[in-house]
Amino acid sequence: MALVYDGRICRFALDGTLDMETPMPVKKVTSVQFGGPDLDVLYVTSMAKPPLPRFPDDGVQRGSLFAIRGLGVKGVPEPRFGG
Numbered sequence: 678m679a680l681v682y683d684g685r686i687c688r689f690a691l692d693g694t695l696d697m698e699t700p701m702p703v704k705k706v707t708s709v710q711f712g713g714p715d716l717d718v719l720y721v722t723s724m725a726k727p728p729l730p731r732f733p734d735d736g737v738q739r740g741s742l743f744a745i746r747g748l749g750v751k752g753v754p755e756p757r758f759g760g
Contacts, residue, residue: 682704684705703738705724706723715751716754
């Protein structure tokens with residue numbers, strides 16, 4: 678789960694407890710998706726606009742796509758849209 682305006686990616690266990698937390702270099706993270714041949718790369722997007730004065734540290738990295746490797750977890754395949 679991307680915590681927008683909090684600069685963190687969190688994973689929760691089935692019982693709802695926080696299982697893993699990954700800090701991000703920007704505050705405005707927006708979405709997460711696993712990808713790569715083994716579904717072991719977590720792709721994270723971030724918001725580019727509007728540049729908000731309360732988040733000056735986002736700077737040039739805002740609006741970036743991040744690839745996080747080595748988390749020790751994998752995604753599950755999504756079914757393809759059949760039309």
